Amino acid sequence: MxxxxxxxxxxxxxxxxxxxxxxxxxxxxxxxxxxxxxxxxxxxxxxxxxxxxxxxxxxxxxxxxxxxxRPDIKRGNFSQEEEQTIINLHALVGNKWSAIANNLPGRTDNEIKNFWNTHLKKKLLQMGIDPVTHRPVTATNSDNIHHLYYLMINHLLSSLAPQLLASSSSSGTCSSLANNNLMMNMNPWGK
DNA sequence: AAAGCTCACAACCGCCGGCTC
DNA sequence: AGAGCCGGCGGTTGTGAGCTT
Structure with missing residues (x-):
């Protein structure tokens, strides 16, 4: 059509x-x-x-x-936690900005998309991580940070992606997953 | 001081899926 | 069944502000 x-x-x-x-x-x-x-x-x-x-x-x-x-829109800089959530969710669902936005109350898909394109992509690249695949840029790199990140993303992709994608339209479903203790503890760039 | 450059973000555009008739 | 309407999505662009030379 x-x-x-x-x-x-x-x-x-x-x-x-x-x-x-x-x-x-x-x-x-x-x-x-x-x-x-x-x-x-x-x-x-x-x-x-x-x-x-x-x-x-x-x-x-x-x-x-x-x-x-919209009156419920949150203005101002993204917090470390929000930033972390975006990165984690992006690793799970890719450029599904609306699905990511559903898990960040007060943030719009457009705002998240802009933030990703202007800040987070660069940040990941500086860390040597491909912002598309969320894998180390160089295949031979076994640096601890990259390795941890790689393990974390693979773990999430294999265990959580199906249910996340199935319920991406319902708000609040992913945030607890994206922010769970495992992920925060494994956060390779700290804080 | 001003011209050129870079960055950030609001807004535009084209497409898609769901729904109705 | 399929054509058209509508809301929504993601990619891209335009532009103003700030920075550099």
Missing amino acids: GRSASASGWYDEKSSLVKKGPWTPEEDEKLVEYIQRYGHGSWSWRALPKLAGLNRCGKSCRLRWTNYL
């Missing part, structure tokens, strides 16, 4: 008039006010811009709300 861009919500029938780019405080205010007043369920994202008096496509509104305006 192929889908056009218009069907996915980026452009409506008057696409040339739909505004793109950064949101203004006024637009934010309109969006927040409408959602807070009417809650979810009585409208669709596609219909919302018109209802709220916004010259945006529904998809842009949804993204703005879920990634930035």
Whole structure:
């Protein structure tokens, strides 16, 4: 089933008039006010811009709300524990940012994805760990840190991945696994 | 001081799966 | 059964801020 861009919500029938780019405080205010007043369920994202008096496509509104305006979003730097959780979960499920975000309350998939791409990937590479495979970059490297990390990830992949993937949509399922004592104790970069 | 570069992150884009008709 | 709508996802891009030269 192929889908056009218009069907996915980026452009409506008057696409040339739909505004793109950064949101203004006024637009934010309109969006927040409408959602807070009417809650979810009585409208669709596609219909919302018109209802709220916004010259945006529904998809842009949804993204703005879920990634930035939602009241439960946690702002600020990632803690060591959050960082550790992301790395552990990424080793289990890969680039499933929404599944990872489900286990980090207040964090969005977009935020985690950005954090991974700008910080964690580099950090792992500096440690000599491939951020994709979570294995040492050099096959012959038997350094203790790499070896511990490798054992840890393999242990988790073999024992936990099936159940994690099966329940990745339900929040709270993974966090206890990702943060369990074994993993924290084996954390090769400390803290 | 200013031009160029790098980094971080908000936003865009295209695609997919589920659902409805 | 299949076409279309919708919400959601992950990859990519644009841009502003901060840093370096």
